[in-house]
Amino acid sequence: MPRSVHRPSQMRRLSVIPIGVTAAIVLSACSDNGTDHPAAGTSPTVSKAPASRGVITRTAAESVIDHYQATNNRANARRSAQVLGTIETGTLYAQDKADYRLWNTWTKSEQKEYGSPFTYVDRHLWIPPASSGATWFAATVTASTTRAKALIIFDKGSGDTYKAALTLFKGKGESIPAIAVDRNGWAVLADPSKEVGGIAPAGLHAAYEDYWVTGGMKEGTRLAATTKPIKDALQIHRAAEKHGTADGYATKKFFATSPASVKVYALRAADGAVLAAFSTAHTQESLVKPQYRCKTADIVPSKEQAALGAGQGYLITDTFLGQGLASLTSRSARMTNIEWQAVGSRAAQCPKPA
Template sequence: MYRRPTGRSARLRRLTTLAVGVTAAVTLTACGGGSDEDAKDNDAPARSKEAARQGLVTKQAAEKVVDTYEQVNNRANAKRDEKLLGTVEAGQLHEQSKADYTQWKTWSKKDQKEYASSFHYTNREYLIPAADSGVTWFAVKTRASADPDGEGALLVFDKEGGDTYRMTMAVYADEGPIPEVAVDEQGFVTPADPSKKVGALAPDRLGEAYEDFFETGGKEKAARTFASTDTSRTSVKISKEGPDDDVKAYATKKFFAAQPAHPKVYALRLADGKTLTVFPTAHTNELMLKPRYMSGFDITPTEEESLYDGTKRDVVTDEFQGQGLAVLDPAGKPRVTALEYRMVDSR
C-alpha cells in the first residue's frame, strides 16, 4: 500500500491512504539450521545455544511476502476488491483500507488516478526478530517509488487470525527518517514489551493518552505528557478548528476518544536505547446542533458521510480509526512523529 496526503478536504488531508490487496497469502518458515554433516565437518565444536538461534522468518521468505503484496496491490487498487485485499491485510491498516474503498467514489479524478497508479517498495530493510523472541511479526523499513522524496515507511506483517502473514500496520514518516533499529550480532532485531513503561508511558498507552490532543487540545494531560512535534501541533489545530463555516453558527463540534478496532501495539528497540512504536488509536467527531436549533434544523451529511448514513439529523457522529508512529525515550517525553486516520463510519 502507499499513502501520502492528497488534495481532499482540510479535515482529511493528513488522514488519507491508498488501500492494497494481494492475491494469495504466503506462509513463511523459520530459517533452517545446518545439516548434521555440516556439524561434523572439520570436527567443529558444538554450537552454543546462542549461535544456533534462528530468525522468525528468513530474509528470502520475508522478501517474498512483500513482493507478492506489492505486485497484487496494484491490481487490487484498480478494482477496489475488498475480498482480495483481506487475504493479506488485517488489523488497523485493513480498517483504513476498507474505508478508502468505500469512499473512493467521492474522490477527485486526480486522486482516483493517483490511487490506482502502480508503485513498488524500494530500499527495503528487513527487521526480523529471533524465533525465540516471543513475537509473531516482522517489520520492514522502506519507501514507496511514488514518493521518492519522502522520509520512508515502516510496515508490519503479523500472523493475525491465521497461519499466514498479512500486513497489519503501515505508517509513513513525516518528521525525519525512520530511526536506526538495534540489531544483535546475528542481525536480529529486539522487540520491546508494549506493556512496559518507557519514560512517561508504555507503548500500549500511547493511543489513549494522545487522544487528549483532540478532546481538549492537550490541555488535560497530553501537552504535559508528549514532546511537542509537528504531528501533535497539527492535532491541536484540528481540535480547535470547530465546525465548518456554513454550520458554525448553528452547531458545535467535539472529539471523544474511542477504542481502536485492533488494539495490538508493535515496539522495537532502537540503536540509541529508545523504543520505536507503531500504535493504534481512534476517536469520534461529533457535530451537534445547538439546543435552540434542534427543533427547526437538521444537519445534512457530507458526501462521504452519506455513504454510511445519508439521513439528515441533529447529531452527526463520525468514527475515525488511526495508526501512529512514536519514539519513546527512557529519559524524556514520547515523540509522536506520524499519525494517520480514516473515517470508517458515520451515524
C-alpha cells in the same frame, strides 16, 4: 497501498441548512523452514554457538512483501475489499476499505494516483528472533511511486498468513530510524508495557486521544506537545471548544474510542530510543444546538460522509481510525506521525411529528 497516496483526512466542509441560512461544518480528519539470514544492512558478530532463528527467514519475508505488493495492486485495480482482506488486517485494512468506498468522491487525478501500481524498494527487514515469541516482523521501505519512506508491520497473529497490519510513512521533518539488532542480526524488541520517558508504548493511544478530547489536560501531559501530530490535534480541539461549528449553529466534540486493534509494536532503535507503532481512534459528533435542533436547522452530509453512510440529520457522528508512530526516550515521548482516515459516518434524524 502506500498511505501517503491518500493523505490523512483533511478539513472537510459540510453544510448546515437552517431556515434561510447556509453554514459550514468543519470535519477533521488515518516458521518458515530454511536457513535464517540476518536483517538487511547489518553486519552481525559471528558466534561460535549454533545460529539462532528468526520468526521468519529473510527469503520468506521478502516473499511476503512481494505477494503484498502484487495483491494490493490487484485489489486496488478492482477496488475489491475481499481481495484486500487476504493481505491486510486491523486498522490498515479498515482504512483501505474506506478508501474504496470514497473512490467516487475523489478527483480523476486522485483516482489515477491511488490506482497506480507500486512496489516497495530500498527494503530493510527487521525480523525478531524466534525466541521472542513475536508473531510479526517489520520492514522499512520506499514506495516506488512517491519515493516516500515507510515502516510496515506484517503480523500473522494466531493464523498462518502474514498480513500488513500498519503502514506508517515518516512524518514531515521526521525520520524512521534504523532498528537495533542483536549479535545474530535479529531485531531487538521493546516491552510495550514498560514505561520509557514517562509513558509505556501501550499508553500512547490514550495519551494521544486526550489531545482531541480534553486538549491534553490528562493522559496527554505524558506526550511532548511540540510535534506536528499533537499540534494539529490541539489546534482542532481548541477551535471546536471556542467556536463549535457551522457558524455557531452546531457544536463539535471528540470522543476517544477503541481502535481496530489494541496491539502495539515496539522496537528498539539503533540510537537507543523505542520506536512504537500503534492504532488509535475517535469519533467526532457534529450536533445542532438545542435552540435550533429539530426546528430550524439540519445537517446535510458532505459527499464523503454520504459515501460512508450518513444521511441528513440533527447529529452526524464520524468515526476515524488512525495509525500512530512515536519515539520514546528517557527524556521525552514524541508522536512523530499519524495517518488518519474516516471509516464511517451516520446521522440521527429528528422524530417525525405524530
